[in-house]
Amino acid sequence: MDELIDKIVAFRDERNWSQFHNPKDLAISLNLEASELLELFQWKSSEEAVDQKRDEIQDELADVMYYALLMCHDLGIDPRQVLLNKLKKNADKYPVHKAFGSNKKYTEL
Template identity: 35%
Template sequence: MTLEELSARQRAFADARAWGPFHTPKNLVMALTGEVGELNELFQWLTPEEAEAAPTDPDARARIEDEMADVLLYLIRLADVLDVDLIAAGNAKIDRNETRFPPGVGRTALEH
């Protein structure tokens, strides 16, 4: 399935429930933020080692996948409402980052 097909499926899901009036950019951003918070909560107090191992636990993996799906679906819905091509926007951002952060410069993750 493509991103466009997933977006169309999400749009049809929302339309079938007459959620359009509630899917304003502000509301979608707030919902997206809430879902990112729920994903964050799954990792909040884990050590780096525990966080890396979390996906190997079936229950933890299911919760992680659920929250990641919520984040994805709200982001896709927001992009649909705002008419943003996420693939084009993502590629443009990587293009800008390639200029900002050339390989081999020795920057650490903490400098970003």
């Protein structure tokens, strides 16, 4: 993970783009890229979108990860640790014995 983040930061810094990358604008860019990912599925079934747009889906996922990892770097957040922490929180909110096979929100279990 560290090597990947180093490459992302180097890519940005080689272009002197860090001057444009504050938390607000990174969050906006992340959201825009997620919307571009979502757009690939518009008016199609999941299967159609994946079959027809797989390369574009990969590119948009990479863009989302790019901005998420840049935010982590710039804010001093360890992405691995925050993911593990969030998985723990979700495991507590959605215990297997209550959530197995259910699409209900934790407040409805």
